[in-house]
Amino acid sequence: MNHTKVAVTTAVAVCLTATAGAGLFAVSGLYNFAADEPHFPWVSATLETMRERSIETRAAKLVVPDLSEPGRVVQGAGNYAAMCASCHLAPGVEGSELSRGLYPQPPNLSKQKVDSAQAFWVIKHGVKASGMPAWGKSMDDESIWSLVAFLQKLPQMDDPQYDQAVGSSGGHSHAGGHETGGQNAGHGTEGHVMEGPMHSEEVQTAIQTHTHANGKVHTHTADPSTHQLRPASAGATASHP
């Protein structure tokens, strides 16, 4: 055998051994998939690079609309408080049951500014094997861009400014196809039931209802930690005139 042949044979053998080893490891059950234990550093690094590159590549094709259009930030605020703050927090809130328990941890978007196009892509499509849902299944693009407009302002907001933005928003409102946990398929109709993080009797008994100005009735399951993420005006007991 000449040198080239030896090198090629060795390379093939190494590859086969590595593949077989990886396969055995995969089926062995040794890798811990628990969310309360971090990945091995090389797994985290690989996943992170793949996720970042994937999002960057896809977001680069998006055309960001004018995010300063009137009404966007306020509409985004209402939807953020209703759908995102339980994981991504709000000014003055350090953590929630959901945010603490998730791995990877949801970034605190009241402290961290995000790139507009990338945020849109992530909100619309979600992130695999993380708690981040694909909101595009229930929300139209315009409502997602309004959330992005709000996210650009959020890190500069303090507690009262956040409450005010959410309070003036009319709460949870967006267009798009809906299939929520409730009987009604749509937030635009009279009322719907939002499925909250139900995990105990105490949470289930804390189901709260509030009525919006337009007569919409919202029922939330409010656990004590996510409850405080909602400002008084969109809060569980509020009944708007």
Ligand code: HEC
């Ligand atoms: C159940 C928890 C959960 C909810 C609810 C949730 N997210 Fe996320 N979100 C996550 C997690 C976890 C990540 C991080 C994913 C990762 O790092 O792989 C994330 C990532 C993101 C990112 C990317 C941040 C960055 O650093 O680039 C944005 C933007 C985002 N979410 C916006 C939203 C918006 C807007 C909503 C509401 C419509 C929302 N999320 C609702 C869990 C959630």
